Amino acid sequence: MLRIFTDTAANVPPHLLEQYHITAMPLTYLLDGQPTELVGHDYYEAMRKGAEVKTSLVSPALIRDTMESALKDGDDVLYIAISGGISGTCWSAELMAEELRGEYPDRMIRVLNTCGASLGEGLVVLEAAKMLEKGCTADEIIRQAEENCGRMRQFFMVDDLKYLRRGGRISAAAQVAGSLLKIKPILQSDPEGHIIQHSKVRGQLKAMETLAELYKEYAVDGTRTVGIAHADCPDGALRLQAKLRDAGQTGEILSVCYEPVTGGHVGPGTVALFFFGEVWR
Template sequence: MDYIITTDSNSDVPSEVLNQYGIPVIPQYYAFGDVVYGDEKNMTPKEFYETMRKGDLPKSMANNPAVIREKFETILKKGKDILHIAFSSALSGSCNNVRMTAKELLEEYPERKITIFDSLNASLGEGVSVYRAAELREAGKCMDEVCEVLKEERDHVNVWFTVDDLHHLQRGGRVSKTTAIVGSMINIKPLLRVTASGELKSDGTVRGRKKALKTLVTNMEKSLELGEYGKDRLVCILHGDCMDDALAVKRMVNDLGFERIVINDVSPSIGTHAGPGVVGLVYYGRKRE
């Protein structure tokens, strides 16, 4: 085909899938103190979350325009167009960095085409669109056709998640300090979702970890529109170094009749804000609000 699909590391697509479909990835960055990670220097998810558990607090940073340019220009020089699937523009400046770099490059390569698809989603919520685009491309769809499908389906890609420690949400301004302290004392677990505009929204609380995980699946079951999206659709489970909890969610999703399930780690640049123990569920369902 005459185009290449690209994405960023916040999409959390497993490396073997990226390799299978030849999808270049633009890194998102994170740092502990003065040490920046994201390019050649990286931590495994387990190392990252263990460092957080010990009390070190990371920070995240957007992508690097120079790196975007290098990766895109390599593709353009080969005579290929680009379909880039981006992290939600409502959560980061990364999508805008890609847009600005693409605009500059198209002035130098006017015969080429770069399309930026804003997933308005995060982690494997973004990653689901990467999977979908790759499969459609393999089926022979052109870039414009793929983009149309992604746009039609974007609002149907639902992401619900829960965190194990409210203090990480408090650091990111999602809950107050008082809520974090009191909620932690009485074992309150928040439920959050990604809205249609690509923002994070708190959507209730439950008491206890098991109840939180069960509620993720209950919300999925309520949202399913199987007339439009059948049980052959991909379901993704994301986690912050808590595989046992991810597997527990997988068993509940299996009980709903879904077999095509991907589990992967939450990347450090997102895990910075969610912390160890985050668990999320991604599926096609009713339109996001």
């Protein structure tokens, strides 16, 4: 039997993890240097008040132990991971997988770099889990997951430029100018899964219109599930959902609050859009 693993950066809601028997290994985070259980509004409100976030990848030892528990049960392993372009988790998982392949030569152990995060990773995970539930083979599931990674489009608006500044993605001068002009950067994933700038617009309303326009430009099937992730910005998420419907999206829209690790890097107020288009990477 194939077992599907991912990490908490995939932003898959707990009820779906349970429904599809997916194991999500935790990335960890500190708030002002201390462990915390804050999530959602309380977490992002702490960030707005100046709390500093530090994040860590999934422990390699935990990855190994979790995978090995499945292998000992006679199962094969597929770990669908956060982008190797923004986290070392994927590469740690591959190192652990290589060790385990030597110890369990009769078992399949596969680590898939999604080049995505949040629902850019999570939608790939969910499609794989649904295929497993339908009785598809491991080869079929892996082949489709690889294709879905190549189809995944990820665009997002950040509300406050200071979080990008902390991550070294913009200059201090650009942060000041952008804040004064209410500039909202639209970012995207590049072919290797790094975050790069797509464009800049003025104001949240224009940003949501731009995200919907990008969906209309790149989506190829309006019935496929779309993902929206927001960092304590439910009004922006609802506005984007309405504009997606106007743009011809008729399928399921899975909307979630950003989990703390990836959300801690983009900052409160961020709204992100994830959908499948043509294969582009």
